[in-house]
Amino acid sequence: MAETTNVKEHLESKLTGVSLAWSEYRSQRRVSVPSSSIEAALRALRDAGMDQLIDITAVDMLEYPGASDRFEVVYLLLNTTSGERLTVKTHLNEPDLKLPSAYPIWIGADWPEREVYDMFGIIFEGHPNFKRLLLPDAFESFPLRKDYPVKGRGERHNFPIITRAES
Amino acid sequence: MPLDLIDSPDLDAGYREGLWTLNFGPQHPATHTTLRLVLQLDGEMVISAEPDIGFLHSGFEKLAEVLDYNQYVTIVDRMNYISPLANEIAWHHAVEGLLGIDLTPRCKYIRTIFAELMRIHDHLLCTGTCVLDLGGATAFMYAFNEREKIYEICERASGQRFHTSYTRVGGLLYDVTDDWIKMVRDFCKTFPQAYRDFAGLVMKNRIFVERTRGVGVLSKQDAIAGGATGPVARASGVERDLRRDEPYLAYDDLDFDVCCAQGGDCYARFQVRMMEMLESLKIIEQAVENLPSGPVFISGTGKEGLPDKTEVYRSIEGLIHHFENIMPNRQMPSPKESFYGATESPNGELGYYIVSDGDFKAYRARTRPPSLLHFSLFNRMIQGCMLSDVAAVLGSINIIAAELDR
Numbered sequence: 001m002a003e004t005t006n007v008k009e010h011l012e013s014k015l016t017g018v019s020l021a022w023s024e025y026r027s028q029r030r031v032s033v034p035s036s037s038i039e040a041a042l043r044a045l046r047d048a049g050m051d052q053l054i055d056i057t058a059v060d061m062l063e064y065p066g067a068s069d070r071f072e073v074v075y076l077l078l079n080t081t082s083g084e085r086l087t088v089k090t091h092l093n094e095p096d097l098k099l100p101s102a103y104p105i106w107i108g109a110d111w112p113e114r115e116v117y118d119m120f121g122i123i124f125e126g127h128p129n130f131k132r133l134l135l136p137d138a139f140e141s142f143p144l145r146k147d148y149p150v151k152g153r154g155e156r157h158n159f160p161i162i163t164r165a166e167s
Numbered sequence: 168m169p170l171d172l173i174d175s176p177d178l179d180a181g182y183r184e185g186l187w188t189l190n191f192g193p194q195h196p197a198t199h200t201t202l203r204l205v206l207q208l209d210g211e212m213v214i215s216a217e218p219d220i221g222f223l224h225s226g227f228e229k230l231a232e233v234l235d236y237n238q239y240v241t242i243v244d245r246m247n248y249i250s251p252l253a254n255e256i257a258w259h260h261a262v263e264g265l266l267g268i269d270l271t272p273r274c275k276y277i278r279t280i281f282a283e284l285m286r287i288h289d290h291l292l293c294t295g296t297c298v299l300d301l302g303g304a305t306a307f308m309y310a311f312n313e314r315e316k317i318y319e320i321c322e323r324a325s326g327q328r329f330h331t332s333y334t335r336v337g338g339l340l341y342d343v344t345d346d347w348i349k350m351v352r353d354f355c356k357t358f359p360q361a362y363r364d365f366a367g368l369v370m371k372n373r374i375f376v377e378r379t380r381g382v383g384v385l386s387k388q389d390a391i392a393g394g395a396t397g398p399v400a401r402a403s404g405v406e407r408d409l410r411r412d413e414p415y416l417a418y419d420d421l422d423f424d425v426c427c428a429q430g431g432d433c434y435a436r437f438q439v440r441m442m443e444m445l446e447s448l449k450i451i452e453q454a455v456e457n458l459p460s461g462p463v464f465i466s467g468t469g470k471e472g473l474p475d476k477t478e479v480y481r482s483i484e485g486l487i488h489h490f491e492n493i494m495p496n497r498q499m500p501s502p503k504e505s506f507y508g509a510t511e512s513p514n515g516e517l518g519y520y521i522v523s524d525g526d527f528k529a530y531r532a533r534t535r536p537p538s539l540l541h542f543s544l545f546n547r548m549i550q551g552c553m554l555s556d557v558a559a560v561l562g563s564i565n566i567i568a569a570e571l572d573r
Contacts, residue, residue: 025504026264051391054509057533059522064530065503074520076507076535080391080405083412087507108394111543119228134221134572143229144531150226150233 007048007086014044030087035073038090039100042075046105050077050086053106056113058120062146069093071122075102092122101127119144186214189554193222197300197558200568202542208554216549216557218542223572231532235498236262236336237473239532244330246534247570249292250285252321253512255334260415261508261519266501268337272417272459277343278334279417280351280454281324282510283447287358288317289513289565290398290440290447291365297437297562298369301378309365316354323347337472338464351455358448366441379433383548383560386431393547394540397515399564402439403431409511421453433563498527507535514538514565538564538571 011031012020018041021032033041054076061067069091077086092099101124102109113124114133121142124130131137139155141148191204198204201222207214227246231239236259243254256278263270270278295310318328324343325333333340369375385395390403400407408425410418426442428435464472473492478485491497501523509518515537524530541564548560 025502025506026267028507030505053392053394054516054518055394055520055533055535057520057535059505059531064522064524074505074533076518076520080407083407085507087505106394107389107392107547108540108543111539112394115539132221134224136221143226148229150229 007045007050007084010048011041011044015041028085028087030089032089032091035090035092035099038073038088039102039105041088042102042105045077045086045088049079049081049084052078052080053102053108053112054078054085056102056109056116058116058122058144060120060144060146071097071120073099073116073122097122099124101125101130103127118142121145182209185209191216191557193219197561198568199296199561199566202566202568202571204545204557206554206557211554213549213552213554213557216546218545220542220568221572223568225569225573227573228532228534231529233528235495235526235528236501239529240334241330241332243534244332245569246536246573247289247512247514247517247538247567248329249565249567250289250513251330252281252333253285253289253510254517255332256282256285256416257508257510257512257517258519259334259336260510261506261521262336264508265504265506265521265523266336266499268465270337270416271462271465273342273461274338274463274465275417276454276458277324277339277463279421280451280458281321281333282416283450283454284317284320284351284354286447286513287444288314290444293513293562293565294365294369294437294440297379297433297559298375300558300562301375303369303372303375306365306368309361309368313358313361313365316350316357320347320350320354323350335464335473337466338462341476342463348455348458351451355448355452355455362444362448370438370441376434378556379437379559379563380430381432381434382552382556383433383563384431385544385548389544389547390431393544395515395544396537396540397511397513398436398439398443399515399537399541401426402428402435404429409509409516413509415510417454418450420457421450423447423450433559436563495527500525501527509535512537514567514570515541534570534573536570536573538566538568542566542571 015037018037023030057074059072061070061072071092073090075088101113111133113127116122118132118135119142187208189206189208191206192198193201193203203219205217227242230242240255240258243258244251246254291310291314295307299307321331322328324347325331325340385403387404390400390405406427411425423446426439426446428439466472474485474488479489503523503525505522507518507520509516517537518535520533521529522531
């Protein structure tokens with residue numbers, strides 16, 4: 001497990017003075033980074049060998065017992081050579097739902113970031129083509145937030161119908 | 168190539184105006200399901216392609232927050248419906264990782280056999296339709312003939328051909344019968360001949376090779392940075408296979424090779440899938456001959472696994488046990504943690520990131536769909552190719568819109 005310590009040391013040496021919270025669950029290592037230094041942290045991790053971004057996702061912690069922050073953004077990273085994985089978490093609160101885009105670091109951040117915006121309304125600044133991915137552009141809500149009902153808000157019934165002549 | 172051209176600011180405005188915009192899909196035979204591409208064409212050359220997805224978005228991840236770990240298996244079935252059981256295995260692999268459940272040896276082997284049958288099932292469709300899109304309908308029919316046999320194997324085990332919903336937390340819906348084992352053995356005997364017939368029609372077919380070789384190249388760098396996994400990454404020379412690198416189920420005991428290619432083009436992806444089918448067959452043969460005996464569910468009385476159906480119907484203890492495991496306020500508690508469990512699905516790394524707040528259902532369950540990451544690289548693969556290559560590249564990355572949109 002020599003490589004694991006390397007990643008930790010590398011990240012801590014690059015981010016001096018930043019509080020990093022390391023944890024582990026069933027041998028999966030996680031690190032929580034303040035949102036202000038997420039870009040530097042991701043860059044440092046890429047340089048430390050984490051060459052693949054597996055996924056970006058978010059969790060709305062609104063109803064989570066004991067949670068103090070509203071949103072948790074999760075980056076799943078992988079080192080394709082050694083097979084080592086690391087989960088990077090960062091927390092966001094309304095109204096400041098902005099993070100720097102990871103697209104300049106890994107091109108694979110493109111669609112996952114757009115999906116996180118689509119579902120949670122978190123904005124990634126610096127993304128080259130930032131707009132909704134799955135839902136129509138006219139959609140106003142962010143459906144994976146916990147305050148959005150499972151049955152929806154009737155958007156489907158009130159959706160503007162485009163006629164053949166208009167299309 | 169036009170790749171640099173389109174981004175350059177001093178690109179002639181007149182040239183841009185001369186480009187032709189073509190809508191490809193959402194209803195087009197080569198998209199297989201519903202997805203749309205907006206292509207910018209210079210004559211017949213594709214300058215850029217912008218995918219537009221979401222036509223099949225059904226809010227699966229929202230449903231995961233309402234349904235419990237066993238109920239949600241019916242939803243994951245419907246994500247990559249070309250290999251439903253592979254999704255179920257991936258979902259319960261992640262759930263069992265979160266709960267810390269270690270499966271019985273028999274369950275591990277049966278799941279392994281099904282995971283590999285699903286790989287053959289998926290690759291047969293992908294390779295078959297890839298040829299079909301390029302005009303070869305015969306090979307497609309050869310592939311579908313074999314898929315039918317796998318459907319029958321699924322039906323014998325679970326009662327369903329397609330959406331099997333066969334796995335449960337800590338086990339399987341039913342144990343398999345001797346009859347099922349015979350069917351798998353028969354399949355192992357007949358598949359090599361069918362494979363030879365199929366491969367003989369296609370692998371050295373001059374039209375097919377010329378339509379796919381050098382087309383839709385994905386470089387190794389882009390494959391890694393872009394999050395490509397599975398056959399798409401292996402065809403670009405990324406030597407990674409979760410079955411070997413992070414062994415789960417029974418893969419540690421079994422002997423198989425990881426299939427790679429260097430080209431990164433459509434033909435390389437096709438080759439990798441063809442080779443993987445033979446490796447899968449090798450795994451199935453080993454697993455079915457060494458199938459351990461014993462129960463398919465962990466522990467007989469605890470809350471982790473469901474009781475055997477015969478016990479539920481024939482004894483009061485079994486019925487109470489079943490009741491205790493099914494009722495929402497009596498189910499097994501899960502740790503207040505987050506866990507990412509990934510498996511090597513036929514399409515690539517299929518993972519589930521589960522956050523639990525203590526109930527027997529997910530607080531949030533994110534699907535990491537391999538198709539999504541692969542399709543986001545489509546623009547890079549297609550630039551500079553011809554319009555007719557769009558169908559070839561789409562076919563070779565095996566986009567399943569239900570998994571893409573969820």
